[in-house]
Amino acid sequence: MKQEMTGAEVVLQSLVDQGVEVVFGYPGGAVLPIYDTLFKQNSIKHVLVRQEGGAIHAAEGYARSTGKVGVVLVTSGPGATNVVTGLTDAMMDSIPIVCITGQVPQHLIGSDAFQECDTTGITRPCTKHNYLVKDPNKLSPVFHEAFTIAQDGRPGPVLIDIPKDVQFAKGNYVEKEKIIIPSHRLFEPEIFKNDDKINEVVDLISKAKKPIFYIGGGCINSGPKASKLVSQFVEITGAPATMTLMGLGVIGSSHPNSLGMLGMHGMYEANMAMHECDVMINIGARFDDRVTGRLDAFSPNSKKIHIDIDESNINKTIKVDVPVVGDVTNVLNKLIQTWQERKLTTNSSDLKLWWNKINTWKKIDCLNFSNDEKEIKPQYAIQRLYELTKDKKTFITTEVGQHQMWAAQFYKFEKPNRWLTSGGLGTMGYGFPAAIGAQVANPNALVIDIAGDASILMNIQEMSTAVQYRLPVKIFILNNEYMGMVRQWQELLHGGRYSESYTDSLPDFVKLAESYKAVGLRAKKPEELDDVINEMINTDKTVIADIWVSKEENCFPMIQSGSAHNEMVLSKDQKQDESSAEKGKILV
Amino acid sequence: MNKSVYDSPDSTAVSKRHILTVLVDNEPGVLARVIGMFSGRGYNIDSLNVAEVSNDEHLSRITIVTEGTSEVVNQIEKQLLRIVPVHSVSNLDEEGSAVEAEVALVNIDLNDSNKKQIYEVCDFYRARKIENENNSIIFEIAGASERINRFIKEVNQITKIEIVRSGPVAISTYKNTKED
Numbered sequence: 001m002k003q004e005m006t007g008a009e010v011v012l013q014s015l016v017d018q019g020v021e022v023v024f025g026y027p028g029g030a031v032l033p034i035y036d037t038l039f040k041q042n043s044i045k046h047v048l049v050r051q052e053g054g055a056i057h058a059a060e061g062y063a064r065s066t067g068k069v070g071v072v073l074v075t076s077g078p079g080a081t082n083v084v085t086g087l088t089d090a091m092m093d094s095i096p097i098v099c100i101t102g103q104v105p106q107h108l109i110g111s112d113a114f115q116e117c118d119t120t121g122i123t124r125p126c127t128k129h130n131y132l133v134k135d136p137n138k139l140s141p142v143f144h145e146a147f148t149i150a151q152d153g154r155p156g157p158v159l160i161d162i163p164k165d166v167q168f169a170k171g172n173y174v175e176k177e178k179i180i181i182p183s184h185r186l187f188e189p190e191i192f193k194n195d196d197k198i199n200e201v202v203d204l205i206s207k208a209k210k211p212i213f214y215i216g217g218g219c220i221n222s223g224p225k226a227s228k229l230v231s232q233f234v235e236i237t238g239a240p241a242t243m244t245l246m247g248l249g250v251i252g253s254s255h256p257n258s259l260g261m262l263g264m265h266g267m268y269e270a271n272m273a274m275h276e277c278d279v280m281i282n283i284g285a286r287f288d289d290r291v292t293g294r295l296d297a298f299s300p301n302s303k304k305i306h307i308d309i310d311e312s313n314i315n316k317t318i319k320v321d322v323p324v325v326g327d328v329t330n331v332l333n334k335l336i337q338t339w340q341e342r343k344l345t346t347n348s349s350d351l352k353l354w355w356n357k358i359n360t361w362k363k364i365d366c367l368n369f370s371n372d373e374k375e376i377k378p379q380y381a382i383q384r385l386y387e388l389t390k391d392k393k394t395f396i397t398t399e400v401g402q403h404q405m406w407a408a409q410f411y412k413f414e415k416p417n418r419w420l421t422s423g424g425l426g427t428m429g430y431g432f433p434a435a436i437g438a439q440v441a442n443p444n445a446l447v448i449d450i451a452g453d454a455s456i457l458m459n460i461q462e463m464s465t466a467v468q469y470r471l472p473v474k475i476f477i478l479n480n481e482y483m484g485m486v487r488q489w490q491e492l493l494h495g496g497r498y499s500e501s502y503t504d505s506l507p508d509f510v511k512l513a514e515s516y517k518a519v520g521l522r523a524k525k526p527e528e529l530d531d532v533i534n535e536m537i538n539t540d541k542t543v544i545a546d547i548w549v550s551k552e553e554n555c556f557p558m559i560q561s562g563s564a565h566n567e568m569v570l571s572k573d574q575k576q577d578e579s580s581a582e583k584g585k586i587l588v
Numbered sequence: 589m590n591k592s593v594y595d596s597p598d599s600t601a602v603s604k605r606h607i608l609t610v611l612v613d614n615e616p617g618v619l620a621r622v623i624g625m626f627s628g629r630g631y632n633i634d635s636l637n638v639a640e641v642s643n644d645e646h647l648s649r650i651t652i653v654t655e656g657t658s659e660v661v662n663q664i665e666k667q668l669l670r671i672v673p674v675h676s677v678s679n680l681d682e683e684g685s686a687v688e689a690e691v692a693l694v695n696i697d698l699n700d701s702n703k704k705q706i707y708e709v710c711d712f713y714r715a716r717k718i719e720n721e722n723n724s725i726i727f728e729i730a731g732a733s734e735r736i737n738r739f740i741k742e743v744n745q746i747t748k749i750e751i752v753r754s755g756p757v758a759i760s761t762y763k764n765t766k767e768d
Contacts (some may be wrong), residue, residue, distance in 0.1 A: 124621060124624055128672070315659065
C-alpha cells in the first residue's frame, strides 16, 4: 500500500520497517526535519553522542555485539566528514552500518553553501555503496536496498545523503517486501555450482599430515552458527586452529585444539604451526599483512585452502590452491556433510606427531613475562581483569596499540561477538564509543573498554554520552604515559629516540571521571589492582579505572616487520637480524 | 603478483595490455566509483571510454585499457565486481577473439606546399575530411589504435596537427554475447 508522507517520515518509517531500535547521532541544520520527526515518535531510540566520530564507532559496537545493522544519523558538512574514519573502519572490518547524512537543499548543492560538502564523493571509497537521494519517492527503495547491501555478502557501511528539501517534500512510502533488488547489485554465491571444490577441500584435509585451521572475522560475520560449525569441523578433523585478531572467540580459548591468535603479536606455536603446516584451511580471513609477515616466506610448504565470501580476497596477496567463494555457514555445512557422507578421517598417527611438535613449541611459553612486586605489569593487569570478569557476560572493546595486543593475548574469549576491536584500520578512539554501542545493545552485560592513556583521549568526550544514558561502561586504562606501541617501535627500530610519543600533561583520570559525574578509580601498585577491578565491576555507573603500569614494557612475542613466522622475537634481549630490520623499517 | 609492500614471491610475471569492458547501471557516480577504484588501489588506466548502450534499461558500457600482469588484471576484475552498480566485467584479451576500434579527429595546418602530400596520406589511411563553418581542415579517422598511431606519425612529419582520440572500444567476436 502506497501512502504519502514527508521525506523525513519516510526515513523513520523505513527504519522502523527494517527493525531498527536505536540510532546513534548528532543533530544539525541539514537533518532538522528528520530530528523533528524523531521527536514525534516513540519506536526508535536516539542516542546523542558528543562528536559524530563517536556515533559511528558506537554503531559499530552495537553491530559487532549483536550482528544487527548499526544506524548513524548526522548532519551535512562537518557531520559527514567526522564519520569518515568510522566508515573506513567499518569497511575494513566488514561491519554492517547504515549512515544517514543530511545535505544542503538541492538548489544549493555545488554553491559552496554553509556546511556543504561532497559527501557521496568523499565517502565513495570508504563505503560499500552510497546514495544521494534527490526524489522523496526514491527514499524508501533506497533505504531498503541500503539495509540489504550493508548485510549482504561481505557486510559493510552504506551511506545515504539526503538534501534538506527532500526531507520536507512529500513522497510515497513503499514497504520493504515490495522492493526487488536486481541480483547483480547483491552478492551472488557460486559455491554450489561446484561440488568438486568441496571434495577437493575434504580430500586435502583428510590426507594432510600437518593441517592447520586459520580462522578469521568472516566466521563471526556469518553468524553464531558459523562458529559452532567451525568448532565442529575442527573437532572432527582433530587439527589445530589459530585465529586472527578479528576471529577471536570463534573457537573458545579453552578449546584443546585452539592455538590462540596468530600474526605479528600472536602465539609462537600458532605462527610456527602456520609456517610448518602442509595444509592450511583459511576460513573467513584475508591474509592480512599483520598475519602473514614476509610474503615470500609465508607458510612455504603448504597447500592453501581459502574460504571467503569476497572473491577479491582470493589470490590478493597470497596465491591459494583451492579457493571456495561463499558464506562460511553454507560452506562449512557442506564440508561437514561431505566429510561425514564419505566417512573420511585424518591419519591419527600423523596428527599425533604434529601435535607433539606443536606441544614443544607451546613449551616456549611465549607470553611469559617477568612480573614485578612494585609495578603493575600491563600483562598482569589484563590477566587479573580476565580472572575477575570471566564468569560474567562480558564484552571487551579496545582502542589501538600495546594494550590492544595485550588484551588479545591475555583475555580469553570463549564466544563470538564478545570481542570488539579495530583490526583493519587500527583506529585509536574506537574502543570507548564502541563500548557505549555494545552497552546500549546489551544493557545487562559487563562492557569494558581496555584502553591506553593516549587512545582514550581521542574520544573522551563520549563520557558525557555514557553518563547521560546511565551506561555503566568501564574504561580500563593501562596508563604508561606513552603511546606505547609507537614507543616500542621507536625503541626497536629507531634507536630509542622517543619522538613525540610521550604524553605530557595527561589529565587526572579520576578527577576527569568525577567531573562527568562518573566514578574514577586508580591502582598504582600490584596489591591495589584486584580491589580496583572488583570495585569497577561492582559499580553500576560509568567508571574510569586508571591503572598505572610499567612505562617501558614491550609487547612480545613479535614478528617484526619484514620477518617471517618462524623468526619471532620473544623478548627484548633477542634482536632481529640487521638486514631484515633495515628492510622492515619502511613497512608499517 | 601483488602490490603489497611486503616482498612478493613472484615479481617476474609479464605485464601486458588488457581491454576490460564493464557493463554498469547508468546511475550518478558510477564512473567515479570505477575510476576511483583504479586510482585508490594504484592501478593504471591507459584509456577510458564510457557511453550509454541501452536507453530503456539505463545501462552503460565502460571500456578501459589497462596494463598489468594477469594476476593484477584478475584482481582489477574482482574489485570491479564488488562495485554495486556493476553488472559484468569481461577481459576481452582472455576471452579470445575481439575487435577494437577508436576514433581520432585531427586538425591539420594545411598550406599550398604540403596540401598534396597530406591528402595522399589521408587517402591512404581512409581519413575522412569533415566540413565545418570555420573552413579549418579536420579529418576523422577510425580503426585500430595502431593504424591511427601510424597515420598521426606520418602527418606529424609533414606539418603541425592537433589531435583528439577517443581511446579504443572493443567487443567480443563471439555471437550472442551474454550481457550479464
